[in-house]
Amino acid sequence: MATIAVSREPDTGRSLPWGRWGVRAGAMTYLAFMLIIPLAVIFQDGLSGGLTGVWQTISERVAWHALVLTLWTSGLMALINALMGLLTAYVLVRYSFPGQALLNAIVDLPFAIPTLVAGVTLVVLYGPQRALGAWFDQTLGLRIIFAPPGIVLALLFVTFPFVVRTVQPVLQSLDREQEEAAATMGAGAWLTFRRVVLPALAVPLISGTLLSFARAIGEFGAIVVVAGNIPLRTQTAAVYVFGEIESQNRRGASAMSVVMLAIAFSLVLLADLLQRRARKGAA
């Protein structure tokens, strides 16, 4: 009997012949149901009046103000977060002090707290009836609750972990020898940080900031509590959409949603692209 050459498939699929396909199909189906289909529907619905329809909706005074408010508060928050997140990450990695492990764990807390609770916390702390809130109001003429500063604070709370957590692992794995080399060549601490450490952290810093920006655009719970829902004053895009839905204006809600989605989507893509470029560069 002649021997027949049998081509052997890799062992991975042997025991579960349907395994490979099953796994892929399962993941794709889940992704489709949970993300792709709803997104597609929203886009289709929001663009049902065409691009002009979208423009008409969002250029209306209240909607436009909501969009602009969202963008500038999120933008300001992102800048502050970039700075403070970097600082926090640096302190957590480079210094050692009692309670460090606890502090490290607390950084993740905003992920776990309901955003409404975050809003309530801020109201309790900075509300006009409270000592701190009253002091801000009377001495500095700055209203925090039911005003834009409150929105920025709420966003800072909710997106706190984003920058810290993207910067931290990169900072942790940095090779100290480069900094030592800079020191022997005469570079002081600040110069070394600026010219040696920061460039290495540029990518995680930027992508972390972009992510926190994207997250902030969509924030609802904390803002609704802290800022109330005063159109043309403290109404953000997300709150506006909520309002439109409540008043049966599905068309308007979808249009604004499409714009927010477009912005968030491009930000996430950009952040991902940056990280991919950085990984390739390092390889």
Next chain:
Amino acid sequence: MSIVLEQLTKRFAGHPVVNHVSLEVADGEFFVLLGPSGSGKSTILRMIAGLAGIDQGRILLHGRDVTDLPPQRRGVGFVFQHYALFHHMSVADNIAFGLRIRRVPAAERRRKCDELLELVGLAGLGVRMPTQLSGGQQQRVALARALAYQPAVLLLDEPFGALDAKIRTDLRRTLRRIQRELGMTTIFVTHDQEEAFELADRLGVMNVGRLLELGPPAELYEHPQTEFVATFLGTANLLVGQATQDGVRVGPLHFPLRTEARQISATPRVQVLFRPEDVVLAPTEDALVGPPLGQGEVEHSTFAGSFERIRLRLPALAQVRLIAPAVPFGSDALLVEASRSPDQARHFPLRPGDRAWVGVRRIHALAHPGLSFLLVTDGSATAQAALAVGGQIARLSHARTTILSHSRPTDELAQLLQTAREQIGSGLPSLETRSAAGPPTVAVLQETERQPYDLVVLDTHPPYGMDLAEELLQTGEHHLLLVPRAQPTFARVLICVAAGEPGKDDVLFAGRLARHLGAEATLLSVLPAGGALAMARLRTERFLDAGVRTLGLLGVPAEALVRTGAVLDEIQAEMTAGGYDMLVLGAPLHGSDGRGVLAGVVGQVISAMTDRPVLIVRSHYAAGRARWVGPNGRVSLVEEVL
């Protein structure tokens, strides 16, 4: 003097990683610090650069005391093993970094950069990024970068360790050429002896934090003063012989010393060194030039390019102990390493199994250090008894002795030491007395740090105890003798060993001591009760037989015993039954945290042994080694945040 180090000391977790190192490097000199991994040489370099803290000592660069200055203000150039180039900057920007900090104008920077690229052989590669360069090229950039701002001193930390052999030789030549051209004072750290020889004007050999010897490579190679340096720098044939009026006696042979003899101390024993290239091989005794060591058989021969390396086994010589090459446990042969040119190999070809007459052209004699003891006392009766026992053993072993007394007012101490001196002073090659204030643990540990000892003798009663014994076992290489009470005789010694490499060291040291004491020895191995594998038993028996043979060669009558059961019980039973005068145990191996603890069997045995001295022998496998693993799991000695 460009660089002066005075008594540099650095401790990690209480143990000295760098132990009182002093040296001077002259202007324009290429100095190499050579030593095995963990010897502290990289630490010293980092201390000079300011990247590691100093616990004690001073550093002077060109007469300036830089001990307290941060690295930025020391004016050193540092080259790292893994290049440490700035990845996001081009080659030219990397090199110009130091110049930018010093606010050198752009045109001047460019000019200097081009000059340096030319110097290191990378002309035209200024625009490349570091990741586009090979390892060797990256290291050249690192070198150019360190030289750019004309530092006073250039420091290199195993810079070629991560590179291929061929690239390494190229870079060595480049470095040497550049260093000579610039006249730059340089300290180079390496564990590669060949590299050290090629580069060094002067060489410093380090081991376990101590600087052992200093000198030009040829001098250290041909005339080392210590056993470690002799065996570390190339292959060594090292034997122990006797010093005579005008030469050295090795067994039945006598070698007259031709060169002006270094002042060898009063001890009659010398270590005799001859290198493989000093060995002559001939087919007959007459054809041999120089005194014959004997006729040997070729064990193996290796082709090594420009020469042939041969190892021969000769019959043992009476009263000659072989130190290197290491003899297999239990064997009584004399091993000799020889090397021959291809010409000689052709003239007299040798294969494994052939016989040849072995002669030696010339030898170098080192003073044999002998044993050194540390006896500790605080004046109490039990401590004095321990002192007497230690003194007796020291006398019998002809050991250099130091008596350390502590925790007593000064005049009492003086009296104490005087009495001790009278009691045991005679018959010792040297007796030193020291006194220290403060608690016993600190005093004893500091003394062992100050100077390495072979044996520390302690009383087992308070204020000494298991804690001090345990601490002493963490660092250094000294063995420990715990003495519970006075002991008049040493006729029989029980050595408890487990089969294995550490056990061999136990047998060797115990045997040496037993020979000095004129004692008989019994080797005891205790196997676990019930179901001891036949393989384990066989291995143990074979080990014990080899041990008995080794002891016989050392001149100690010995026998072997194998018991099964609980270790503590069996040892106690044998001690009482056999009427032994001393018990010898191996120190426990270090656990994963790097500490050897006495909590296990060894500790129990020590506690149970209240009427006989216990000798705890350290194997170099269990040698205390400071681990420098930092908080994030990486070796790091940068303590301050930059």
